[in-house]
Amino acid sequence: MEFNRITEADVRSIRQIVGDGAVLEDPAAVAPYGRDETEDLAFMPEVVVIPENVEQVSALLHYCQERRIPVTPRGAGTGLSGAALPVYGGVLLSMKRFNRILDIDLDNLQATAEPGVITQHLIDAAAAQGLYYPVDPSSKGSCFLGGNVAHGSGGPRVVKYGTIRQYVLNLEVVLPGGEVIWTGANTLKYASGYDLTQLMIGSEGTLAVITKIVVRLVPLPAHQVVLLASFKTNEMACAAVSAVFRAGLTPSALEFMERRGMDWVREYNDLPLELSADQQAFLLIELDGDNMDLLYADCERLNTVLEAAGCADVLLADTAAQKEELWRIRRTMPESVKSNSVYKEEDTVVPRAALPSLISGIKEIGRTYGFDSVCYGHAGDGNLHVNIIRGNMSEAAWKEKLPAGIAEVFRLTVSLGGTISGEHGIGWVQKTYMPLRYGDIHMNLLRGIKKAFDPHGILNPGKIFDDAAGTAQQ
Amino acid sequence: MEFNRITEADVRSIRQIVGDGAVLEDPAAVAPYGRDETEDLAFMPEVVVIPENVEQVSALLHYCQERRIPVTPRGAGTGLSGAALPVYGGVLLSMKRFNRILDIDLDNLQATAEPGVITQHLIDAAAAQGLYYPVDPSSKGSCFLGGNVAHGSGGPRVVKYGTIRQYVLNLEVVLPGGEVIWTGANTLKYASGYDLTQLMIGSEGTLAVITKIVVRLVPLPAHQVVLLASFKTNEMACAAVSAVFRAGLTPSALEFMERRGMDWVREYNDLPLELSADQQAFLLIELDGDNMDLLYADCERLNTVLEAAGCADVLLADTAAQKEELWRIRRTMPESVKSNSVYKEEDTVVPRAALPSLISGIKEIGRTYGFDSVCYGHAGDGNLHVNIIRGNMSEAAWKEKLPAGIAEVFRLTVSLGGTISGEHGIGWVQKTYMPLRYGDIHMNLLRGIKKAFDPHGILNPGKIFDDAAGTAQQ
Numbered sequence: 001m002e003f004n005r006i007t008e009a010d011v012r013s014i015r016q017i018v019g020d021g022a023v024l025e026d027p028a029a030v031a032p033y034g035r036d037e038t039e040d041l042a043f044m045p046e047v048v049v050i051p052e053n054v055e056q057v058s059a060l061l062h063y064c065q066e067r068r069i070p071v072t073p074r075g076a077g078t079g080l081s082g083a084a085l086p087v088y089g090g091v092l093l094s095m096k097r098f099n100r101i102l103d104i105d106l107d108n109l110q111a112t113a114e115p116g117v118i119t120q121h122l123i124d125a126a127a128a129q130g131l132y133y134p135v136d137p138s139s140k141g142s143c144f145l146g147g148n149v150a151h152g153s154g155g156p157r158v159v160k161y162g163t164i165r166q167y168v169l170n171l172e173v174v175l176p177g178g179e180v181i182w183t184g185a186n187t188l189k190y191a192s193g194y195d196l197t198q199l200m201i202g203s204e205g206t207l208a209v210i211t212k213i214v215v216r217l218v219p220l221p222a223h224q225v226v227l228l229a230s231f232k233t234n235e236m237a238c239a240a241v242s243a244v245f246r247a248g249l250t251p252s253a254l255e256f257m258e259r260r261g262m263d264w265v266r267e268y269n270d271l272p273l274e275l276s277a278d279q280q281a282f283l284l285i286e287l288d289g290d291n292m293d294l295l296y297a298d299c300e301r302l303n304t305v306l307e308a309a310g311c312a313d314v315l316l317a318d319t320a321a322q323k324e325e326l327w328r329i330r331r332t333m334p335e336s337v338k339s340n341s342v343y344k345e346e347d348t349v350v351p352r353a354a355l356p357s358l359i360s361g362i363k364e365i366g367r368t369y370g371f372d373s374v375c376y377g378h379a380g381d382g383n384l385h386v387n388i389i390r391g392n393m394s395e396a397a398w399k400e401k402l403p404a405g406i407a408e409v410f411r412l413t414v415s416l417g418g419t420i421s422g423e424h425g426i427g428w429v430q431k432t433y434m435p436l437r438y439g440d441i442h443m444n445l446l447r448g449i450k451k452a453f454d455p456h457g458i459l460n461p462g463k464i465f466d467d468a469a470g471t472a473q474q
Numbered sequence: 475m476e477f478n479r480i481t482e483a484d485v486r487s488i489r490q491i492v493g494d495g496a497v498l499e500d501p502a503a504v505a506p507y508g509r510d511e512t513e514d515l516a517f518m519p520e521v522v523v524i525p526e527n528v529e530q531v532s533a534l535l536h537y538c539q540e541r542r543i544p545v546t547p548r549g550a551g552t553g554l555s556g557a558a559l560p561v562y563g564g565v566l567l568s569m570k571r572f573n574r575i576l577d578i579d580l581d582n583l584q585a586t587a588e589p590g591v592i593t594q595h596l597i598d599a600a601a602a603q604g605l606y607y608p609v610d611p612s613s614k615g616s617c618f619l620g621g622n623v624a625h626g627s628g629g630p631r632v633v634k635y636g637t638i639r640q641y642v643l644n645l646e647v648v649l650p651g652g653e654v655i656w657t658g659a660n661t662l663k664y665a666s667g668y669d670l671t672q673l674m675i676g677s678e679g680t681l682a683v684i685t686k687i688v689v690r691l692v693p694l695p696a697h698q699v700v701l702l703a704s705f706k707t708n709e710m711a712c713a714a715v716s717a718v719f720r721a722g723l724t725p726s727a728l729e730f731m732e733r734r735g736m737d738w739v740r741e742y743n744d745l746p747l748e749l750s751a752d753q754q755a756f757l758l759i760e761l762d763g764d765n766m767d768l769l770y771a772d773c774e775r776l777n778t779v780l781e782a783a784g785c786a787d788v789l790l791a792d793t794a795a796q797k798e799e800l801w802r803i804r805r806t807m808p809e810s811v812k813s814n815s816v817y818k819e820e821d822t823v824v825p826r827a828a829l830p831s832l833i834s835g836i837k838e839i840g841r842t843y844g845f846d847s848v849c850y851g852h853a854g855d856g857n858l859h860v861n862i863i864r865g866n867m868s869e870a871a872w873k874e875k876l877p878a879g880i881a882e883v884f885r886l887t888v889s890l891g892g893t894i895s896g897e898h899g900i901g902w903v904q905k906t907y908m909p910l911r912y913g914d915i916h917m918n919l920l921r922g923i924k925k926a927f928d929p930h931g932i933l934n935p936g937k938i939f940d941d942a943a944g945t946a947q948q
Contacts, residue, residue: 107716107827108856130722152665163663165672166640179915185893187823188855189637191626191676192894193908193920193938198639198672202665219722242581248604248693294765349661353581381662382582419659419666426667434667441653445926446667452922464667 003088003461004068006046014049014091017059022097024048033074033092037139038082038429039344045072045092052097054172054180054211061209062178064091065458071176072460073205075115075147078139080345081427083151083204087462095146098211101125109217110169110186115146115210122215131217134161134252137423138331146210152202154423156253156330159380160288161218163423165201172212173200176454186214199449204425205460207453221288224252225295226323228315229306230279234258234363234375237281238355240309241379244285245352247305249298253286254380256355261333261374261387268336269328278312283379284330333376334385342390342398343374344429346406348413349422352382361412362386369405370397383422403432410436426464434465477562477935478542480520488523488565491533496571498522507548507566511613512556512903513818519546519566526571528646528654528685535683536652538565539932545650546934547679549589549621552613554819555901557625557678561936569620572685575599583691584643584660589620589684596689605691608635608726611897612805620684626676628897630727630804633854634762635692637897639675646686647674650928660688673923678899679934681927695762698726699769700797702789703780704753708732708837708849711755712829714783715853718759719826721779723772727760728854730829735807735848735861742810743802752786757853758804807850808859816864816872817848818903820880822887823896826856835886836860843879844871857896877906884910900938908939 015023024030025047034044051057064071070090077084086092098114104125105111111133113122119140126133137143137155147153149171154163169190171183183196190197200207231237237256244254259280266273285302289295303314317323337343350358359375362384366373371393377385386409390398410420410433420426420433434443443465450457450467457467489497498504499521508518525531538545544564551558560566572588578599579585585607587596593614600607611617611629621627623645628637644658657670664671674681705711711730718728733754740747759776763769777788791797811817824832833849836858840847845867851859860883864872884894888911894904908917917939924931924941931941 105825105827106720108825109719110825152663152669154663154665158663162636162640165669166636175915175919181913181916185823185911186825186891187857187893187896188826189626189628189632189823189852189857189896190893191628191821191897191899192904192911193676193900194673194681194923195626195639195676196916196919198675199668199923201672202667202669207668219724245583246580250693291765291768294768347665349659349663351579351582351584351660352662353579378663383661383663417660419661419664421665422661422663423665425665430666437659437666439655441649442655442670445670448926449668449673449923452919452926 003070018051018056022050036077036079036084038080043085043087045086046089048092050094057174058178061174061176065176065456070458070461073209075144076142078143081425082429083425083427083463104129112214117145119143126217130220132220133217135164145213150205151425159254160250160252167215170214171197171200171210173208173210175208176459204463206463222290223292224286224288226286226317226326228326229283229311230313231281232278234281234359235356236310237283238359242353243305243309251285252288255284255330256379257282257376261376264336264340265329265333337374337387344388346386347421347424349383350416350418354416365408477544492525492530496524510551510553510558512554517559517561519560520563522566524568531648532652532654535648535650539650539930544932544935547683549618550616552617555899556903557899557901557937578603586688591619593617600691604694606694607691609638619687624679625899633728634724634726641689644688645671645674645684647682647684649682650933678937680937696764697766698760698762699773700760700791700800702800703757703785704787705755706752708755708833709830710784711757712833716827717779717783725759726762729758729804730853731756731850735850738810738814739803739807811848811861818862820860821895821898823857824890824892828890839882
């Protein structure tokens with residue numbers, strides 16, 4: 001389908017819907033909305049619209065559908081797949097004014113919030129009531145709940161608590177024609193026809209615009225134990241991961257980091273952490289619970305498993321400050337890698353016992369295709385973030401040769417039973433790799449679902465699959 | 475859409491696809507496949523087909539789509555919404571020969587099974603390896619995994635462990651045209667486009683036929699404590715439910731039963747359990763974990779909460795036999811009710827703190843509309859099964875007046891933030907109530923999704939929503 005460019009008359013109409021102060025046209029004001037955290041990509045919207053209530057979103061979408069103007073919803077812009085980039089121009093719909101936590105329901109252990117709430121704010125509001133919202137991606141201090149839902153977000157606690165799919169109960173959404181519906185019910189169980197709530201999760205803003213989110217909360221665990229285990233090789237560390245679960249332990253986090261990432265974090269954060277030459281790979285492990293005796297007993301079992309897996313050294317965080325320090329290493333790894341080099345991040349995920357094969361295969365592919373990588377991620381879930389470092393690769397190698405190497409990484413991932421993305425989504429940059437895992441039949445089912453929600457294809461076109469004939473303009 | 479009746483030529487073709495022994499035409503042999511556990515309903519298929527491999531399912535569906543013959547997939551026939559009833563005749567596709575557990579993967583804590591595996595068999599196979607598959611509907615001894623997936627099954631352990639949605643990782647399915655795909659990947663996380671695995675769960679056989687199921691398993695808890703708490707009124711028992719969770723406790727089961735159901739179970743099972751006049755409502759509560767000291771400590775906290783909620787008496791099961799006895803009361807309640815009277819079962823679900831209003835409202839509606847009910851269910855999830863007893867209601871009252879009363883029950887459920895079904899599904903008997911909660915926009919989205927999967931509408935027509943112009947034949 002072809003889209004219309006936005007005219008001056010369109011801008012006047014949009015200003016009438018949302019008010020003058022909610023429309024940005026000036027290139028300098030618009031520019032930040034043309035980027036997210038995905039590599040160095042930039043696509044400029046024609047206008048930025050920042051509504052403040054569901055009626056405005058409804059009227060805006062209705063108008064844009066009538067006029068065949070593409071609309072790209074945007075949360076905090078922390079995404080890593082380019083899903084929030086307005087690749088066909090049109091309206092960039094910023095949800096940042098939807099920033100209220102509407103209710104913490106202590107009788108039902110539920111919260112209702114708007115999509116522009118920063119994830120950490122909901123975590124804090126729940127904690128203040130002794131409750132836990134355990135969906136905490138690394139960007140939790142800046143990312144929005146709406147973006148988390150749209151991407152099916154994970155984070156380190158998935159390994160014990162599950163992804164955001166296990167927490168979202170119900171969503172208020174605006175369909176591309178402007179209709180407002182709740183997708184389900186505020187209930188812990190739902191067997192009332194196809195589950196539209198689950199379908200919205202991970203749909204990357206291509207089906208509807210989320211305007212309210214109801215999540216369940218769980219009791220806040222009283223204690224955490226955090227430790228850093230080091231290994232001589234990546235493969236040994238990765239092999240230890242499934243051994244931990246086979247032993248019946250369920251950590252609340254189990255993160256893998258390789259040495260290079262650790263070195264860069266130490267420089268970036270100016271950390272005093274001393275490492276010896278045989279500490280080449282690390283597992284950050286957290287156990288949580290309400291009873292310290294039980295936690296210490298689990299720690300002992302964990303130590304036994306780690307030792308049997310060839311762990312060289314275990315550093316147990318004694319104080320709250322030490323725990324925070326260990327977590328800061330992991331959480332600042334993305335930005336410390338970014339500060340060193342332009343990079344491409346691939347979000348591979350496999351059954352967890354396949355991790356050793358995945359990481360050694362990735363390094364082998366790197367040698368063949370001439371790229372270097374820093375790997376880290378949620379090893380307990382089999383989810384490894386592969387950061388391919390530009391370093392001093394030539395423009396030609398980076399733009400033309402590298403995609404073949406990345407395709408090789410995904411072929412390996414798929415051959416190990418995995419898929420193209422575990423938690424970052426497909427968006428703009430991964431969609432070319434979807435055919436490595438999914439055939440035309442699967443992709444056409446996705447397109448058929450899209451058509452049922454968005455018959456004119458105005459919502460976030462060009463994401464997950466090719467669905468628009470217009471020209472993407474970088 | 476209109477369907478074709480099955481001709482003799484069709485039967486010959488179908489016999490060629492699946493073999494002579496896999497096709498039943500004799501009315502006596504076909505009859506059992508025309509009923510499930512839903513009330514006293516019966517719809518006869520034209521033929522029953524019992525394939526044994528995915529190639530046969532694929533060829534059969536392809537043939538039936540070409541010939542516009544409706545196909546109704548069937549698991550064990552334990553459903554309570556009529557979803558497995560062939561309301562338009564055609565082919566009844568029994569999956570009972572798909573009965574193998576293909577793999578218990580100890581490295582990844584996953585299992586792969588066929589859809590005709592009895593749920594209890596998977597639970598047992600996992601337990602033999604020290605693992606837990608906690609999705610155990612009351613019919614676990616006879617229901618099939620495939621039916622569980624198709625209905626988004628729950629059961630008593632949902633309250634701690636989640637529904638089947640939290641366990642299914644990946645599905646092999648056959649689309650109505652005969653194409654075979656895997657819906658996702660065998661990974662704990664998935665952010666690779668719309669989640670077709672989740673969409674299949676609860677789709678009641680209307681989108682595709684499930685042929686393989688990959689589930690995750692969790693560590694088997696070492697110990698359970700089971701107790702029966704009694705209360706003077708239904709409302710007091712229901713109010714105690716949310717108090718338990720507000721206190722930070724997460725039982726592994728929290729079931730509500732009212733006195734009448736308890737009396738019928740005692741008769742049905744010839745149980746010696748003595749009850750006094752002020753024991754009018756019961757909560758069956760299970761706590762599980764690996765440490766007995768911790769479990770006893772939780773039990774003490776639980777007792778304090780129950781006492782504060784006005785609990786009259788707590789019976790703690792001391793031995794394995796006593797635990798089993800308490801569970802048998804709850805598990806045999808459906809059959810003991812059924813043995814007393816024809817009944818209609820409604821599967822109401824609300825946010826759990828609304829349970830007291832739900833149960834008193836249901837009784838009030840019963841008085842107004844002249845029906846009696848026995849209520850029990852998964853109170854920890856806010857999920858109450860309302861068994862409306864025919865008793866000596868006239869045929870006219872049962873068939874004509876009762877639906878208005880049931881509609882009133884669902885209006886109440888929806889007004890309390892709930893929905894039409896928590897775990898039994900919509901199927902054939904609840905679909906008339908869907909508009910009480912879902913508007914045309916929502917229902918048309920469901921129809922649009924159906925069309926993307928099943929453009930000719932051959933798969934389980936007449937379920938969840940009206941989608942076929944042919945005549946349903948009872």
